[in-house]
Amino acid sequence: MRKILCGLAGAALVVFGAAAANAQGTVKIGVIISYSGQFADTGAQMDNGIKLYMKQHGDTVAGKKIELVRKDNGGIAPDVAKRLAQEAIVRDGADILAGFELTPNALAVGDVSAEAKKFMVVMNAATSVITTKSPYIARTSTTTPQLNYTLGVWAAKNGIKKVYSMVSDYGPGIDAETWFQKGFKDGGGQIVGSVRFPVANPDFSAFIQAAKDANPDAIYIWIPGGAQPAAVGKAIAERGIDRSKTKILGQDALTFESALQGMGDLGLGIITVSNYDFNHDSPLNHDFVKAYNDEFHRNPDIFSIGGYDGMHLIYESLKKTGGKTDGDSLIAAAKGMSWESPRGPMSIDPETRDVVQTVYIRRVEKTPNGLRNVEFDKVLNVKDPAKAMKN
């Protein structure tokens, strides 16, 4: 009897001792983002989202202190991304990897996550296959098929029969083109022409003219953020495209805040698909935007919400595992987790570990606060169609 009691006491000591030791522990998150270079702005917004979450929820979770180890990827550089991830784990003792606005970088770090068995949260990169690179990856942003397939299906169902498609000639653009066209055709529509323009293209007049000449019901445009959306808006208006006859469809980057500022009234009526806009009308989002404004003096965007929700996933997963940081525990906790985010309801698909969320269809309208993307239609619980269709 005494032996059993001693054994139990000993075991209890070990458990509580270990728990006590862990309680003094820190959880380090290696945040790998582009803080400099061409994509510095997306990096800055993502970092802001992360900072805001930590400010609002404190830096202690499940008895452990959260510490960020920031690493600058400097743009598209998968070899650097991989090295930074390795260093974060080996040099800085990171337990979790997070960030990743760019697909090539995310794919490279996926290998590290798989080998080192570390929980990895992708906060922006939108290519579908990323989550398949490692069993420890979860994503809190969106996927290109998720948005563009939905837009394609929606367009076909809403009176648009002929579309001329134009995208940037590189991975994400081609991805978007494939899935939009698939969705549109699945919905019964017809693609009357398509073009891919060079990536660093500064002027769209020639391409828009060609689109106009094809006389479609709508023009679908996919370009990355930056200087291009405003240029597109100008080209559209300046070529005299009659908005009442020809709709303009696109993904969120086309009508980002800076794009709308550059386009002015030329942007009215553009229909875009997205998973988040700061104009979203919910009490949770209003509070979020206000807090973001107060802290950073600008509005949040999809990169901010990806970072914010990514931190939420990390915090909640840690709470569920009681502070355990190994990859298996965390990913098990993350699977199936669902919550109400400033963007709307979202969850992590237990099978694919990818994000399931509401996809919004918005139109640029004049509001009392200026030009805004106003949501007028939505599709709930959209899974990534690329993976869903494989099954």
Add this chain to the structure above:
Amino acid sequence: MTTETFAGPQDFFQAQLRWHWIEIAFWLAMLLPFVLTPNYLVLASQIAITALFVLSLDLILGFSGIVSLGHAAYFGVGSYTVGLVSKWGWGEPLTGLLLGGIAAGLFGYLTSFIIARFRHLALIMITLGIGLLLVEAANSASWLTGGFDGLQGIHTWRIFNTFRFDLYGYTAYGYSLAVLFVVFLVARRLIHSPFGLALRGIRENGQRMPAIGAATGQHIRTIYTIAAIIAGIAGATLAETTETVSLESLGFQRSADVLVMLILGGTGRLYGGLLGAIVYMVARDQFSGLNPQYWYFWIGLLLIAVVVLLPNGILGGLTLLARRLKVAS
């Protein structure tokens, strides 16, 4: 410069090829990261690869006077060759290096016919143009290269069936350092030879050289091809150690960075390039760690400071310092 007298040209070369104690110290110091900074081995491995790449640029720029803003083209060809071969099933590292080097060398040989005919700004812009065209081609051929997302499915086998590329980078650094050292030996032997002297002659006065019977065009094509092979080997090593290849391996950023590193370290001295690579990459890593958003600023200041204070790059400055100390003592 010591004023030795030599019995003949062979003796001159023999003297040049003797190993200076500083050189031996340098290479021994390259082994230090294994013991002193084992957490930095992955960075060290990428520095070694970059140093090899800078060395290849030095051969054409520092020794032959060919300024290239598109040298990453050969680096990228080496990377993609190894990547594709690995993806298609053959991931043996050493033969991969050979294949990468050969592919890059072939491309270098073909382009050398254009390169050898031009000088000055036209040459710089032509090399830039070739590099940029190659990037566009690689992006268009995304069915082959993976385009923007990069090449996926690369898996490097163990070296000699024993050494696995691990998370800490022990194998990566050992491998990269070994490749660097072996190629360096070859380059060193090449430079201290009649061929090497001819190159320096071309650099100093390209128009005069044919007058003394040196086949300028042929020499330039030869060294350019050799430099392309070495750049290809560097690219291949990067692809093998990181198992990633993407468009930026070919890109302008990489070409510009390697040029900056070479000038920083000091051209035409072999070790200058190596030093430049080490200093630039360590500085970038440290600055970027301290200040992820504005490290550019400090790097810019570093470059300006080096130009203002050290006229022939870091190695030039160190040599000057050594000479002054010798004179003083």
Add this chain to the structure above:
Amino acid sequence: MPPVFGVLFDGVAYGMLLFLMSVGLSVTLGMMNFVNLAHCSFAMLGGYVTITLMNAMGWPFLATLPIAFIAAAAASVVLERVFFRRFYNASELDQCLLTIGIVFVSIATAAYIYGTDQQPLQLPTYLHGSFNYRLFLIVVAVVITVALVLGLEATRFGAQVRAAVNNQRMARGLGINVDGLFAITFALGSGLAGLGGALAIAMLGLDPSFAFTYLIYVLIVVSVGGLGSIAGSFAAAMLLGVSDMAGKYYVPAFGSFLIYLVMLLLLIWRPTGIFGRR
């Protein structure tokens, strides 16, 4: 109106913009052989000056243009006195490294002050519309080109500049103050770049990486046109602008290819540029 006119018009306007941004570099490179890779930093400076005056202080667009010119010119004078002057005889590689360092510093500074996102610009209503704005660009560029050419051909200053570009040593020997001449030319060229940068915002956008992104295009114009030649820069800029636009409209799959291919072919045919000295 068949699309070819539209493409030509766009191409010419784009070419004019490139010309304004490049002419300064062509002349200074031709005159003093000073490799100033920070040339586009002055363009960027002009752009940010316009943005600041318009967005923060409410100035009208046209009024900001001369200020952009002056600001860029003034900044270049300062840099020239403090730094560049000492490096006229340095190796080209050192000049490269120095000016690249300056570019890095300028990009980081711009990012720090203005942030990394695109700067929005609302043009005045009479400049709205692609036709209006491009016409405006063309008119401005033509006026400036005429002024430059007249200045070069019909003034004493211009004659001295031409002499210095043609044969610096001889010009010095004749008592021409080449250094002073260069300082003025450098300021003028950088000022024009600043103006070009301000005009480019509406067409090309503005963010801190501008200084690097457009450096390539400027170098292409300068090398294809020939160093030290205004006519050369003009011709090269037109050629490149039009072929870029035409390529994108008629063969979009090869859009980016075309500008580099055209450059390569032109340089192989004429290594010193279309109007360069042999």
